[in-house]
Amino acid sequence: MKMYLRFLWRCFRLSFVGDWRYYAWMLLLSVIVLLGLNAYAKQLVYGLVTTGMTDQVSWGLYIANFTYLVGMAAAAVMVVIPVYIYGRRELHDLVIFGELFAVVAIIMCLLFVQVDLGRPDRFMHMLWRFNFPVSMLTWDVIALGGYLLLNLHICGYLIYCAYRGVHPSRRFYIPFVFIAIAWAISIHTVTAFLFVGLGGRPFWNAAIIAPRFLASAFAAGPAFIILTLQVIRRYAGYHVGDDALKLLRNIVTIALTVNMFLLICELFTEFYADSAHIVSIKYLFFGLHGHYGLVPWIWTATVLNSIALFILYLPFRRSLRFMNIACVCMIVGIWIEKGMGLVVPAFIPSPLGELVEYQPTLNETLVCLGIWAFGLLLYTIFVRISVPVLTGRVTADDASESHSVPR
Amino acid sequence: MTSEDQLVATGGRDNLTRRSFLRGSLGAAGGAAALAAAMSPLRHMDTEDFTVEKFLQKHYKEMSPSDMEAVLERIRGEVEKRYAIRPELRDIKANDGVEFAYALHLGRCIGCRRCVHACVAENNTSRSPEIQYIRVLEMPKGSIDLEQGRHDYDRPKVPDPDHYYMPIQCHQCANPPCVKVCPVEATWQEQDGLVVIDYDWCIGCRYCEAACPYWARRFNFAEPQVPRENINPNMAYLSNRPRKQGVMEKCHFCIQRTREGRMPACLEVCPVGARKFGNILDPESEVSQILNNKHVFVLKEEVGTLPRFFYYFDEDYPRSESLVSLPVISGGGHA
Numbered sequence: 001m002k003m004y005l006r007f008l009w010r011c012f013r014l015s016f017v018g019d020w021r022y023y024a025w026m027l028l029l030s031v032i033v034l035l036g037l038n039a040y041a042k043q044l045v046y047g048l049v050t051t052g053m054t055d056q057v058s059w060g061l062y063i064a065n066f067t068y069l070v071g072m073a074a075a076a077v078m079v080v081i082p083v084y085i086y087g088r089r090e091l092h093d094l095v096i097f098g099e100l101f102a103v104v105a106i107i108m109c110l111l112f113v114q115v116d117l118g119r120p121d122r123f124m125h126m127l128w129r130f131n132f133p134v135s136m137l138t139w140d141v142i143a144l145g146g147y148l149l150l151n152l153h154i155c156g157y158l159i160y161c162a163y164r165g166v167h168p169s170r171r172f173y174i175p176f177v178f179i180a181i182a183w184a185i186s187i188h189t190v191t192a193f194l195f196v197g198l199g200g201r202p203f204w205n206a207a208i209i210a211p212r213f214l215a216s217a218f219a220a221g222p223a224f225i226i227l228t229l230q231v232i233r234r235y236a237g238y239h240v241g242d243d244a245l246k247l248l249r250n251i252v253t254i255a256l257t258v259n260m261f262l263l264i265c266e267l268f269t270e271f272y273a274d275s276a277h278i279v280s281i282k283y284l285f286f287g288l289h290g291h292y293g294l295v296p297w298i299w300t301a302t303v304l305n306s307i308a309l310f311i312l313y314l315p316f317r318r319s320l321r322f323m324n325i326a327c328v329c330m331i332v333g334i335w336i337e338k339g340m341g342l343v344v345p346a347f348i349p350s351p352l353g354e355l356v357e358y359q360p361t362l363n364e365t366l367v368c369l370g371i372w373a374f375g376l377l378l379y380t381i382f383v384r385i386s387v388p389v390l391t392g393r394v395t396a397d398d399a400s401e402s403h404s405v406p407r
Numbered sequence: 408m409t410s411e412d413q414l415v416a417t418g419g420r421d422n423l424t425r426r427s428f429l430r431g432s433l434g435a436a437g438g439a440a441a442l443a444a445a446m447s448p449l450r451h452m453d454t455e456d457f458t459v460e461k462f463l464q465k466h467y468k469e470m471s472p473s474d475m476e477a478v479l480e481r482i483r484g485e486v487e488k489r490y491a492i493r494p495e496l497r498d499i500k501a502n503d504g505v506e507f508a509y510a511l512h513l514g515r516c517i518g519c520r521r522c523v524h525a526c527v528a529e530n531n532t533s534r535s536p537e538i539q540y541i542r543v544l545e546m547p548k549g550s551i552d553l554e555q556g557r558h559d560y561d562r563p564k565v566p567d568p569d570h571y572y573m574p575i576q577c578h579q580c581a582n583p584p585c586v587k588v589c590p591v592e593a594t595w596q597e598q599d600g601l602v603v604i605d606y607d608w609c610i611g612c613r614y615c616e617a618a619c620p621y622w623a624r625r626f627n628f629a630e631p632q633v634p635r636e637n638i639n640p641n642m643a644y645l646s647n648r649p650r651k652q653g654v655m656e657k658c659h660f661c662i663q664r665t666r667e668g669r670m671p672a673c674l675e676v677c678p679v680g681a682r683k684f685g686n687i688l689d690p691e692s693e694v695s696q697i698l699n700n701k702h703v704f705v706l707k708e709e710v711g712t713l714p715r716f717f718y719y720f721d722e723d724y725p726r727s728e729s730l731v732s733l734p735v736i737s738g739g740g741h742a
Contacts, residue, residue, distance in 0.1 A: 034441050034442065034444075036445075037442075037445040037446060038444075038445040041445065041447070041449045044448075044449065044452065045449065047627070047628050047629040048611075048626070048628045048629075048653070049536065049629035051628075053628070054628070055624075055626055055628075056622075058612065058613045058616040058617055058626060059617060109485060117610050117611050117612055117614065117653075118609075118610070118611020118613070118626065118627070118652070118653030118654060119609065119610050119654060120610075121457060122609075123609055125591040125593070126591055127595075128466060128591075129466050129592040131589055131591060132592070134588075135587065136588065137590035137612065137614055138590050198617060199584060199711065200584060200618060200620025200621075200707070201617065201618075201620075270409075275550070276554075279554065313523070337411070346617075351553075351619065351620050351621060352542060352544065352558070352621070353552075353553035353554035353555070353556055354558050354622075374545070
């Protein structure tokens with residue numbers, strides 16, 4: 001126990017040490033976090049009127065980011081599956097980076113839900129009157145909470161074992177890895193059901209939403225991991241083989257292809273039948289009665305995703321630079337698709353046919369940026385700690401050595 | 408030696424020199440100051456709403472009569488302090504043998520919006536930002552497609568001969584999607600069919616607002632403002648007591664009136680008698696008669712919410728004296 005506390009203390013100390021680039025990066029993130037915190041404090045005082053949301057469009061950027069990040073968290077399994085199911089042992093350590101990423105994404109999800117609440121001080125009411133299993137939101141709370149604990153356990157255990165220099169006992173983590181794989185699929189499915197289950201919103205009330213969620217998440221998530229692995233390789237001095245990146249690239253290619261296919265299915269079903277149900281999607285892609293708020297967004301997303309797909313199917317995808325361009329395109333493209341493209345249009349027009357558009361405010365945007373910066377800050381710290389531990393530069397032995405030195 | 412090498416060499420314990428100590432404390436102090444500055448807007452926070460008593464308040468269904476009385480007394484005090492008026496606040500339970508329903512005569516409604524304003528006055532809804540439970544649509548004749556309706560019609564005189572008018576408010580569904588989705592059971596259906604909200608339990612996630620197919624729910628995006636002189640002191644816990652920022656509210660068929668035998672405010676003010684309200688378990692009531700004899704329909708029947716709010720058309724056409732026989736279709740027969 002004492003040793004474990006000491007491990008935590010040293011992790012804490014480690015997170016404050018680095019070269020000037022590390023300090024600059026952390027300072028930048030901290031400033032953005034504080035700006036976000038400041039914006040959130042204003043929101044707490046004056047209410048959600050500080051956001052662009054209205055009774056007509058009652059969910060906006062917060063829920064959009066939440067939805068996107070649930071997908072990012074779920075996508076961590078795409079790094080895990082090849083290692084444990086297909087036995088690609090050489091990628092073993094990458095699992096930790098994937099799962100740390102999942103932990104951070106879930107924490108950001110919880111923060112996005114928290115900032116969306118009108119009465120965050122009453123969050124504890126969830127514990128006293130939990131409308132389970134009827135409300136899908138309670139399922140989501142369980143799914144996200146469970147996933148967070150599972151991943152914390154797996155990464156924490158593996159890193160702590162590396163710190164102590166002992167071989168991790170398979171019994172203590174392999175079962176959890178397999179549970180986490182199934183759980184990852186479930187978190188995103190449950191999040192999709194949150195929207196799909198509403199009969200009064202035809203735009204969401206479609207079976208294709210859950211599969212599309214998974215496909216797009218399994219494209220954007222590993223794309224993000226591809227980029228972070230390259231950053232880790234370059235700046236943290238941790239060896240990441242090109243093989244790992246290629247494997248992830250293949251996953252991304254397949255997932256993005258499926259996502260685009262499902263998009264075509266969706267567009268065909270809606271527009272060919274041309275029934276009254278398509279007003280929202282018409283508004284999204286082409287605008288309605290002179291309102292075009294989401295049209296530039298969705299076409300940007302579609303074009304970015306198409307560019308990414310195009311690059312991934314051509315020979316020059318082998319070049320890391322082009323692969324990175326594709327990754328950035330789809331991270332942004334899918335973010336728009338899930339946020340402005342999925343959450344917002346379901347509210348436009350309103351159930352009574354009123355056309356009220358949604359425009360995020362600066363305050364709301366700052367809160368979002370603050371949470372993203374906080375997530376990156378956390379991930380940077382996690383990587384900062386785990387790299388020296390995993391490479392054996394910080395171990396329990398040298399701690400006990402230094403312990404013998406009198407203070 | 409970079410600081411990282413140092414750290415590794417000393418096993419995570421860098422040498423605590425005066426310089427590093429100073430640097431560390433300066434950093435910590437700067438960080439704390441920045442944090443305090445970032446959170447400074449909180450000093451404008453209305454702290455009265457965050458008391459231990461409120462934090463520990465139980466869910467409506469778990470409160471004993473004495474718990475409820477204590478809460479009511481606290482709310483009376485709050486209202487008195489803010490609006491300088493002692494409200495007649497009580498918790499009115501549903502009556503046995505009663506199930507409320509509303510019927511609205513589309514042929515009579517003239518779109519004058521008096522119901523909207525009577526509702527605002529009766530239910531102490533916020534004047535700024537404006538919250539209204541009833542929305543009247545001006546519909547072109549020959550269509551029931553809500554997207555054809557105008558929300559912001561503004562005419563010197565109503566009704567316009569080319570339109571008909573359709574007021575929409577909470578339909579008090581028997582299968583309410585809003586109740587289903589609430590994660591904390593802050594909204595539920597009462598025995599008399601009314602869907603109510605405990606404003607002290609709602610966490611403000613707005614999932615119910617997304618779920619409602621009738622756009623009946625309203626959220627307090629800011630602290631609701633009601634002028635002192637306009638407060639209606641006749642209040643019930645589950646209905647028109649003042650709400651707070653960050654919670655949901657909606658039409659409740661005027662619980663503070665209807666559970667004590669009166670009619671809803673929107674009905675009383677209607678100049679043309681387009682609104683009918685009553686107990687459908689009583690076969691003699693006017694609503695029961697209307698449901699049995701008129702051409703009644705509900706809005707968006709296909710979403711399966713089973714509303715208790717009905718619309719109906721004129722008179723009992725076709726009349727029995729105008730019976731005609733069905734045309735005979737040659738070659739075919741009814742299978």
